[in-house]
C-alpha cells in the first residue's frame with residue numbers, strides 16, 4: 612500500500628487522506644449475522660419503560676453518530692434528553708461531530724470519563740433542571756426524578772451508574788462492569804442514584820440499532836466492543852481500524868509500534884506488531900524428508916493486540932464517526 616515518509620509519521624508535513632484507501636472493501640459481508648436476536652426483545656422492553664422516564668440519558672463513546680438508535684428518536688422530542696459522551700480519555704470529540712449532533716437536536720452534551728468520575732457530577736443538576744423546566748403536567752405531585760440510560764453495549768452505562776452512586780450516595784458498586792457485550796443484562800433494573808434530589812435511574816440492556824444500517828456501521832460498533840469480535844472477525848476489524856486511522860491522519864500507531872512509516876497495508880502492520888510483541892506460533896510442516904517445526908508469526912494474535920491497544924487508548928484518542 613501507499614507509504615508515508617518518516618517525516619510525516621513523525622508529525623512533519625502530512626500527506627492528505629488521498630494517500631490512503633478512500634474506501635474500505637467489506638468483501639460482501641452480511642451484517643445481519645452480527646445482530647443478536649435477543650437485542651430486539653431488549654428494545655421492546657425499553658420502549659415500555661421509556662414512557663415512564665422523565666429524562667433520557669444517552670451514552671456514547673467512539674461513535675456518537677452511528678451508535679444512535681433511530682427508533683428512539685421519536686421519544687427524544689417529547690422529553691428532556693442528555694447526551695453523555697463517555698470515555699473522553701479515549702475519544703476525541705471533533706467539532707464536526709458536535710455540530711451534527713446539534714443538528715439532530717442534542718443540545719445538552721456532557722463529556723465524561725466514568726472511570727475517573729470526570730464531569731459526571733454535572734449530570735444530576737442538569738437532569739433536574741431540564742425535568743423541572745419541562746412541561747409534563749403529571750409531574751406536579753411527583754417528588755422523584757426518573758431517568759433512563761440507553762446506549763449500545765460497552766459504552767459504559769454500568770460505569771456511569773457506579774460513578775453517579777460514588778459521587779452522590781457514597782456507596783459501593785451497584786452494577787457489574789465489563790463482560791461480554793450484550794449478555795451482561797437481560798432485565799431492566801431501577802437504581803437509586805441520588806438522595807437530594809431523589810433520583811432513580813433505569814438501566815437498560817445494551818441495545819443495538821434494530822437494523823444495522825450498513826456493514827460499515829456494524830464494523831464501527833464491533834470496534835467499540837458492542838458486537839462480539841468473533842462474530843465480525845478480528846482480522847477485518849484490524850484492517851478497518853487501520854483504514855480509519857490513516858484516513859483521519861491519526862498516526863499514533865506508527866510511533867506506538869515503532870514502525871518505520873505509516874502504511875495502509877494491514878499485513879505489513881500486523882507483521883511488525885507480531886514481531887515486536889513476540890506473537891508467534893509453532894507449526895508442524897510435513898516435508899518429504901521428515902517433519903519440521905517452524906515458528907511462524909501469529910497474525911490473528913497481532914490483530915487482537917492491535918484492537919486492544921486501540922480500545923485502551925494507546926493509539927491515540929480516536930472518534931470513529
Ligand SMILES: Nc1nc2c(ncn2[C@@H]2O[C@H](COP(=O)(O)OP(=O)(O)OP(=O)(O)O)[C@@H](O)[C@H]2O)c(=O)[nH]1
Pocket residue numbers: 697698699700701723724725726727762763764765766767768769770771787788789790791792793794795796816817818
Ligand atoms: N477508558 C475508559 N474506559 C471506560 C470508561 N467508562 C467505562 N469504561 C470501560 O468500558 C467497558 C464497558 O463498561 P460498562 O460500564 O460495562 O459498559 P456497559 O455499557 O454497561 O456495557 P453492557 O453491559 O454490555 O451494556 C469497561 O471495561 C469499562 O471499564 C471511561 O470513561 N474511560
